[in-house]
Amino acid sequence: MFNWFHRLGSPRTFFAMTSSWHPWLLGLAACVLVGGSVWALLYVPPDYQQGNSVRIMYIHVPAAILAQSGYMMMAGAAIVYLVWRIKLADMAMAAVAPLGASITFLALVTGAIWGKPTWGTWWVWDARLTSTLVLFFLYVGVMALRSAMEGREQAGRACAILSVVGLVNLPIIKYSVDWWYTLHQPASFKLTEKPAMPVEMWLPLLVMVIGYYLFFFTVWFMRLRNEILVREQHTDWVRTWVSDR
Amino acid sequence: MLQVKELSCTRDQRPLFSSLSFAVAPGELLQVVGANGSGKSTLLRCLVGLYTGFEGEIDWQLEEAPLYLGHRAGVKASLTVRENVTWLARLRGVLLNPDDIQRSLSSLRLDGYDDVPCSRLSEGQRKRVALAQFLLCPNHCWVMDEPLSAIDNRGLEFLTGRMSEHLDNGGAIILSSHQPVPVDRPVSSVTLG
Amino acid sequence: MSFFLSSVARDLRVHIRKPSEVLNPLVFFAVVISLFPLGIGPSPEQLSLVAPGIVWVAALLATLMSMDLLFRSDYEDGSLEQVVLSGQSLVVFTLAKVFAHWLIAGLPLVVLMPVVGLVVFLEVDGIWTLALSLLLVSPTLSLVGSIGAALTVGLPRGGLLVTILILPLYVPVLILATAMVQASVSGSDVTGYIYWLLALLLLALALAPLAAGASLQLSVDE
Numbered sequence: 001m002f003n004w005f006h007r008l009g010s011p012r013t014f015f016a017m018t019s020s021w022h023p024w025l026l027g028l029a030a031c032v033l034v035g036g037s038v039w040a041l042l043y044v045p046p047d048y049q050q051g052n053s054v055r056i057m058y059i060h061v062p063a064a065i066l067a068q069s070g071y072m073m074m075a076g077a078a079i080v081y082l083v084w085r086i087k088l089a090d091m092a093m094a095a096v097a098p099l100g101a102s103i104t105f106l107a108l109v110t111g112a113i114w115g116k117p118t119w120g121t122w123w124v125w126d127a128r129l130t131s132t133l134v135l136f137f138l139y140v141g142v143m144a145l146r147s148a149m150e151g152r153e154q155a156g157r158a159c160a161i162l163s164v165v166g167l168v169n170l171p172i173i174k175y176s177v178d179w180w181y182t183l184h185q186p187a188s189f190k191l192t193e194k195p196a197m198p199v200e201m202w203l204p205l206l207v208m209v210i211g212y213y214l215f216f217f218t219v220w221f222m223r224l225r226n227e228i229l230v231r232e233q234h235t236d237w238v239r240t241w242v243s244d245r
Numbered sequence: 246m247l248q249v250k251e252l253s254c255t256r257d258q259r260p261l262f263s264s265l266s267f268a269v270a271p272g273e274l275l276q277v278v279g280a281n282g283s284g285k286s287t288l289l290r291c292l293v294g295l296y297t298g299f300e301g302e303i304d305w306q307l308e309e310a311p312l313y314l315g316h317r318a319g320v321k322a323s324l325t326v327r328e329n330v331t332w333l334a335r336l337r338g339v340l341l342n343p344d345d346i347q348r349s350l351s352s353l354r355l356d357g358y359d360d361v362p363c364s365r366l367s368e369g370q371r372k373r374v375a376l377a378q379f380l381l382c383p384n385h386c387w388v389m390d391e392p393l394s395a396i397d398n399r400g401l402e403f404l405t406g407r408m409s410e411h412l413d414n415g416g417a418i419i420l421s422s423h424q425p426v427p428v429d430r431p432v433s434s435v436t437l438g
Numbered sequence: 439m440s441f442f443l444s445s446v447a448r449d450l451r452v453h454i455r456k457p458s459e460v461l462n463p464l465v466f467f468a469v470v471i472s473l474f475p476l477g478i479g480p481s482p483e484q485l486s487l488v489a490p491g492i493v494w495v496a497a498l499l500a501t502l503m504s505m506d507l508l509f510r511s512d513y514e515d516g517s518l519e520q521v522v523l524s525g526q527s528l529v530v531f532t533l534a535k536v537f538a539h540w541l542i543a544g545l546p547l548v549v550l551m552p553v554v555g556l557v558v559f560l561e562v563d564g565i566w567t568l569a570l571s572l573l574l575v576s577p578t579l580s581l582v583g584s585i586g587a588a589l590t591v592g593l594p595r596g597g598l599l600v601t602i603l604i605l606p607l608y609v610p611v612l613i614l615a616t617a618m619v620q621a622s623v624s625g626s627d628v629t630g631y632i633y634w635l636l637a638l639l640l641l642a643l644a645l646a647p648l649a650a651g652a653s654l655q656l657s658v659d660e
Contacts (some may be wrong), residue, residue: 176610317516
């Protein structure tokens with residue numbers, strides 16, 4: 001088992017093994033996303049309170065979920081890299097950070113757009129938005145550190161340490177922000193915690209969440225393969241691969 | 246006391262050295278030779294364990310870690326000579342009494358400089374402060390990166406004298422240098438690049 | 439333990455001989471605080487309302503300013519390499535450096551607090567709580583900041599980067615500390631906050647030196 005793990009950890013083996021995967025991944029992600037979007041945007045009945053603007057939820061909520069789990073994935077790769085020193089984990093980390101940051105940014109922007117019709121302003125210092133904003137800063141920090149240390153072999157390990165530090169802090173930040181929010185303004189009405197969301201609303205949401213995950217993995221996967229080629233550009237196998245195309 | 250097997254190192258896609266194998270025995274001086282940028286410093290940093298980006302085996306048959314003199318001497322400018330020497334010895338677990346300090350300062354030809362901040366010393370003098378660790382700690386191997394640069398004739402004489410003593414006591418020395426080492430002991434060498 | 443003490447003694451000597459590096463952040467703190475009334479207006483009602491917030495944000499920035507230099511000179515003159523090679527624990531070394539730095543840069547901030555509180559018209563109760571909260575929090579700030587300082591020590595200009603890396607991590611402390619001051623101004627009990635801040639301090643004490651030590655080890659690996 002470990003042997004297999006280790007073999008897959010070699011960038012070259014990984015690259016060779018996965019060369020035929022991405023059309024399938026891409027196709028699957030596209031199908032689920034398009035299907036989910038059509039369902040969510042055209043067929044879901046409008047909300048009795050928010051009307052059609054509730055449909056922003058189908059874009060926003062999956063992005064917000066992914067923003068957090070993207071960080072978990074980055075920190076997971078960081079731990080793998082710190083413990084086993086598998087280069088592929090570092091590449092995965094480098095590939096996922098900008099992706100996670102963009103998804104987090106998307107969550108912030110769609111949150112703001114959703115805020116306009118529901119709260120009447122673009123930005124509210126709501127607990128969720130605030131902790132997502134802090135999460136965005138954490139991503140930006142990891143990316144800034146990597147680009148500042150560019151070309152240095154320590155960059156990967158430094159980013160890994162920072163990601164793990166952020167992982168330890170995330171729950172503390174999240175709880176403190178939640179608590180700060182309840183302290184300053186008792187929650188008047190929450191959007192996503194309405195207890196009884198009917199099936200015809202949450203089922204498309206679930207499809208969209210799955211679609212987002214698939215999309216995230218597909219892009220991550222493509223970025224990872226790209227990263228492998230960039231880092232291994234001086235090796236013989238990459239040269240052969242390029243000349244064969 | 247040191248066995249190196251199949252040591253290879255690649256930095257920024259540029260191979261510095263590959264399949265390097267050598268051994269250093271007690272009383273032996275090994276000189277690492279090579280052009281600028283050929284990886285001499287990197288090799289020494291690999292040997293002492295600072296740089297870990299290498300492949301191969303480095304086996305020290307020693308109780309204590311080797312002593313290392315790098316490009317950065319490890320001397321704090323705002324502390325005095327005495328404070329620096331005490332600290333460097335302290336790092337290696339050697340506690341000095343005032344007599345020891347006095348003795349080592351005079352053997353470093355730094356008498357009268359006890360309470361002078363190292364910021365006022367010349368580069369050669371600072372290098373000698375860093376050497377205090379080498380004289381005070383009864384360690385077995387010295388690893389020195391360009392110890393003969395920025396040093397005057399008297400300093401050179403002093404340093405080579407200490408090196409000969411160290412070799413006679415069964416210590417080993419690994420150093421990098423452009424010029425031949427004026428020690429009348431056998432010198433083996435590794436050439437890089 | 440004796441390595442800890444001798445490191446602390448060495449650092450105190452260095453700081454005392456070059457006081458500007460650690461005193462500049464204090465001056466920075468005072469200047470930033472005095473800018474707020476100029477921006478917001480001199481009215482005591484308004485100022486006392488936002489006082490805990492501005493004092494705290496200024497304190498965070500001042501801490502980070504001085505943090506950047508924590509390991510830098512040791513890295514540049516090679517002392518750090520010697521510590522790594524000597525096999526002494528980098529965790530202990532980090533703790534010693536943070537402690538010495540806190541004695542010189544953190545404690546004066548605590549002492550400065552009552553004066554600053556008066557200038558921004560915080561109520562008397564609030565001022566004492568402010569000093570107490572800073573006493574509890576400034577070691578946490580230094581400990582967490584040391585991670586950023588250690589990560590960026592090898593970079594020629596790491597100062598701004600440290601703030602980007604570390605400020606988000608200060609969010610929980612900022613929230614709790616300002617809430618503590620506000621609670622005390624409004625006359626409520628602050629014991630709960632004290633426990634929370636202590637808990638965060640212990641957590642930082644246990645984990646931050648590990649991360650900073652690993653980063654230091656990394657910084658000499660070149």
